[in-house]
Amino acid sequence: MDSATSETRTPLGASADNGLKIVIVGGFGVGKTTLVRSVSEIRPLNTEETMTRAGEAVDDISEVRDKKATTVAFDFGRITLDARNVLYLFGAPGQERFWFLWDRLFSGTLGAVVLVDTRRIDDSWYAIDRLEHHGTPFIVACNDFGGPTYAPRQIREALDLDPHVPLLDCDARSRASGKQVLITLVEHVKKQYAGSAQVSPVPEELTL
Amino acid sequence: MSRPGRDDSPDRLYTLTGGRAHAAPDSPFDLVTLVVAECDPGPGLQSEHATILRLTQLPTAVVELAAELKLPVGITKILLSDLLAAGRVSARHPRRTAASGVPDPDVLEQVLVGLRNL
Numbered sequence: 001m002d003s004a005t006s007e008t009r010t011p012l013g014a015s016a017d018n019g020l021k022i023v024i025v026g027g028f029g030v031g032k033t034t035l036v037r038s039v040s041e042i043r044p045l046n047t048e049e050t051m052t053r054a055g056e057a058v059d060d061i062s063e064v065r066d067k068k069a070t071t072v073a074f075d076f077g078r079i080t081l082d083a084r085n086v087l088y089l090f091g092a093p094g095q096e097r098f099w100f101l102w103d104r105l106f107s108g109t110l111g112a113v114v115l116v117d118t119r120r121i122d123d124s125w126y127a128i129d130r131l132e133h134h135g136t137p138f139i140v141a142c143n144d145f146g147g148p149t150y151a152p153r154q155i156r157e158a159l160d161l162d163p164h165v166p167l168l169d170c171d172a173r174s175r176a177s178g179k180q181v182l183i184t185l186v187e188h189v190k191k192q193y194a195g196s197a198q199v200s201p202v203p204e205e206l207t208l
Numbered sequence: 209m210s211r212p213g214r215d216d217s218p219d220r221l222y223t224l225t226g227g228r229a230h231a232a233p234d235s236p237f238d239l240v241t242l243v244v245a246e247c248d249p250g251p252g253l254q255s256e257h258a259t260i261l262r263l264t265q266l267p268t269a270v271v272e273l274a275a276e277l278k279l280p281v282g283i284t285k286i287l288l289s290d291l292l293a294a295g296r297v298s299a300r301h302p303r304r305t306a307a308s309g310v311p312d313p314d315v316l317e318q319v320l321v322g323l324r325n326l
Contacts, residue, residue, distance in 0.1 A: 009263075009276070011265075011266040011267075011268065012242070012266055012267045012268065013266070013267075014266055014267065016242055016266075016267045016300075017242060017267070017300040018242075018300070018302060018303050018315065019238070019239075019240025019241060019242055019269050019300075019302050020240065020302065020311075020315070020319060021239065021240055021302075039326065045271075045272065045275035045276075046275060047271055047274040047275040047280070047281060048280050048281070049280055049281045049282060050280045050282060071280070076271055076275075078269075078272075079322070079323070079326065080322075081318060081319055081321075081322025081323070082318060082321070082322050084318075085315065085318050085319065085322060086240070086242070086269070087319060087322070087323075088239070088240050088269060088271065090239075090271075105239055105281070106239075107238075108238065108302055108304060110311055110316075110319070175326070179323060179326045182323050183320065183323050183324065186316060186319050186320050186323060187320065189311070189316060190313070190316045190317075190320070193310055193311065193313070193316075194313070
């Protein structure tokens, strides 16, 4: 498997010079990797970052040995947008410890998609709260698991969602649907920054 | 698939980086900084350095290198900092508008065009 990864690599073009990030946040089993896979030009890869419980970088390797450090793993995929721009999609776990790494990993991200399983809406509260805290533009996408369907109004209420935040249904397995999710996010980001430039400054990035 | 950061002895990571466990806070590398080799992997290089030079014949993002090397992102950044300092790789950092971190409207438009063409 180790060697297969390298042999099947699809390199970028030589002129690629601008990497961009979009983060897909959601609870376990909500379909983050499925969504990444449906739109990615590469098979989703997996990597990880290590941190101490305090959220600080590990200053001494002995701390790793003492197991004071925590590791957060995440998936990612890639979309070559044009000769220069490359979009990376990260599937990130929404659990608490992950947010300590947000600034280190995802500062400068274009925006985030909160992927929701409507059977477990409560799982998404924390992610939405943290994204608001970080001032990261986001949308909410409900992955269709064939369960009971809810009216958008019911979901907005359940999530206590700001009326300006776009909410849409999606099928994470479908490329067309995944593409629509990303387009909805970037249009929202564009609108948000266009608006904030006139009205108020962009929220400063807060650190935990 | 073994994940060195978690399952292996930390000694391997210690050896790789000479005891440094994370990149300096002012590390210029973002997850999506694209790294390009400026030389061929010659003899005498640490094997991870040689692997990076092989993988970056064409631009490759930091996060892809970490995944290929099966190393945590922080450790990968340390290896890259060494190569950058030695002039063996160059780095193409994400473009941002000034210090605000607000994305360039032109870039946002390019992203939309790219996504619609998928």
